[in-house]
Amino acid sequence: MVKTWDQLEELQPAVLKMIKNSFVKNRVAHAYLFEGMKGTGKKEIGLLLTKSLFCESLKDDFKPCEDCKNCRRINHGNHPDVHIVEPDGLSIKVDQIRSLQAEFAKKGLESLKKAYLIIHADKMSNSASNSLLKFLEEPNAETVAILITEQPQQILPTILSRCQTLKFHPLSPQIMVKQLVENGVAPQKAPLLAQLTNSIDEALELNTNEWFAQAQKIMLKLYEVLRKNSLEAMVTLQSDWFPHFKDKEQIQRGLDLLLLIFKDLLYIQLDRQEQIVFKGESERLNQFALQTSGRRISEQMSAILEAKRKLAANMNPQLMMEQLVLKLQEGSSFV
The missing domain is CATH 3.40.50.300 (P-loop containing nucleotide triphosphate hydrolases)
Incomplete structure (x- = not known):
């Protein structure tokens, strides 16, 4: 158009x-x-x-x-x-x-x-x-x-x-959201897409992409099992993550989604709920945000950014993800 x-x-x-x-x-x-x-x-x-x-x-x-x-x-x-x-x-x-x-x-x-x-x-x-x-x-x-x-x-x-x-x-995320909604994207989905890409065309493609829809579900599941124990998280990596996120670009997209979950938790703690992007998961995220600290979230976000750097430097993706999961669970409890 x-x-x-x-x-x-x-x-x-x-x-x-x-x-x-x-x-x-x-x-x-x-x-x-x-x-x-x-x-x-x-x-x-x-x-x-x-x-x-x-x-x-x-x-x-x-x-x-x-x-x-x-x-x-x-x-x-x-x-x-x-x-x-x-x-x-x-x-x-x-x-x-x-x-x-x-x-x-x-x-x-x-x-x-x-x-x-x-x-x-x-x-x-x-x-x-x-x-x-x-x-x-x-x-x-x-x-x-x-x-x-x-x-x-x-x-x-x-x-x-x-x-x-x-x-x-x-493009600012606000303009991206406005443009996406004008192009038929559901207002609930637009904020997430606006954070992942600066291209309207790419965002519209992601909006109808079945791989991307499944990626979001896997990412939320991974976050939930991270809160339980390392064994279950490792099982989820093998059963869900590795079969779905295959090449470097897909893995980077997955890490971006994981990072946005932690950003949402931080926004909730700062009482800036209007800025969260996983709008459909706000109720669950509100519960999760009560069970962790801002300091811990910041440490976990840093660990994800470090994993993205390692992936860009051609570290073995499986080893990188296993190290990341352990890093995200460091300490006697998730909080």
């Missing part, structure tokens, strides 16, 4: 303000670098900027009309003077950049204007980067380039120096 200027302005107000100012002052840059986390609206705002450049009925506040021939064609990805380059396999290859240059050497099909977006610009091969650099060094006055990346440190400094950088900030 195409997002309007107003919708995207809610997500990235500072970025939209800078873009609007560039139109007001007639200083649209010949090259932009949009950098920020996945799901922060970089591609959507890149297309929005492109529509403002090509719109046949541009409004007084420089917002595209979304209804003219050019706006519609950009929305449908078939405008002849707007080109999008994405990785071919694992990288953007030199032939893709050369093909782009050849296309731009021709006169615009419908005007002198041309625009191109390079998605995951950090994935350009060395030869592709050098080819693009030559392109950027001799900009056509009517050409606008938009490079989009989550990892600007992977892009040649000489390319970065020729771009105006716009930083995209992570």
Whole structure:
């Protein structure tokens, strides 16, 4: 679904303000670098900027009309003077950049204007980067380039120096929750999803993902048995955890869920129940929060964060989880 200027302005107000100012002052840059986390609206705002450049009925506040021939064609990805380059396999290859240059050497099909977006610009091969650099060094006055990346440190400094950088900030959980509810997610489920990802699309996928629904149940069960004895917790690891959480990404997701349970307990103790994310489990969590201390919860959260670091450093996942369970149960009692 195409997002309007107003919708995207809610997500990235500072970025939209800078873009609007560039139109007001007639200083649209010949090259932009949009950098920020996945799901922060970089591609959507890149297309929005492109529509403002090509719109046949541009409004007084420089917002595209979304209804003219050019706006519609950009929305449908078939405008002849707007080109999008994405990785071919694992990288953007030199032939893709050369093909782009050849296309731009021709006169615009419908005007002198041309625009191109390079998605995951950090994935350009060395030869592709050098080819693009030559392109950027001799900009056509009517050409606008938009490079989009989550990892600007992977892009040649000489390319970065020729771009105006716009930083995209992570979406606040409140905005994420609002957007998710508007997209049909149950208000009770939205806060948890908003804590796990900054991407609306990924959150919507998780919302209907059976693996994720089961993961939440396993995590709550693991927390409950942790409160009993180490033997039962180890049995639960073998019977439930290891068969379900198989690769590193899934295990990290599981640890994130476990961490959020402890955060909820802490919020309850601080009398900030409105901030808990396991809304459907609030009654049980309230009982659990009465049986532990804030100091103990903080220690357990630190242990989970340490486990996440060990996993990222390629520690054996089974050994890491067994160590974590023992760490979470340290002391003569769970409290």
